[in-house]
Amino acid sequence: MQGAALSKLESFTASQIGKFISTEAGAQSTELFKNLIKSGDKFLWSERIDAVIYGGQTYILNGHNRLSALSELGEGSASIYMMSIEDATKEYGQKMKDIAEGAFTQTIKE
Secondary structure, three states, X not given: OOOOOOOEEEEEEHXXXXXXXXXXXXXXXXXXXXXXXXXXXXXXXXXXXXXXXXXXXXXXEEOHHHHHHHHHHOOOEEEEEEEOHHHHHHHOHHHHHHHHOOOOOOEOOO
């Protein structure tokens, strides 16, 4: 498939993450995650964080609470698996349909 976007791991700062759009706003309190980040918990980042760029916006598919906490702290960075639209659709089918329909508009900072 020539010209298809590839999924890849990228690093983003807390301020960049604040502009990402959450697809699960308010799922959990971020206080626990902020405390874990501050304590340097090495297992906090063991589960992959997924995101996709769709229509010029970055949508978080998995890892909302960790990224919200990092954004609220205002410092640090996170490695995020930036999925191609094709890969994201395979793994997060309904969520991608909701994104395409404009169901999510709130950034992680809001």
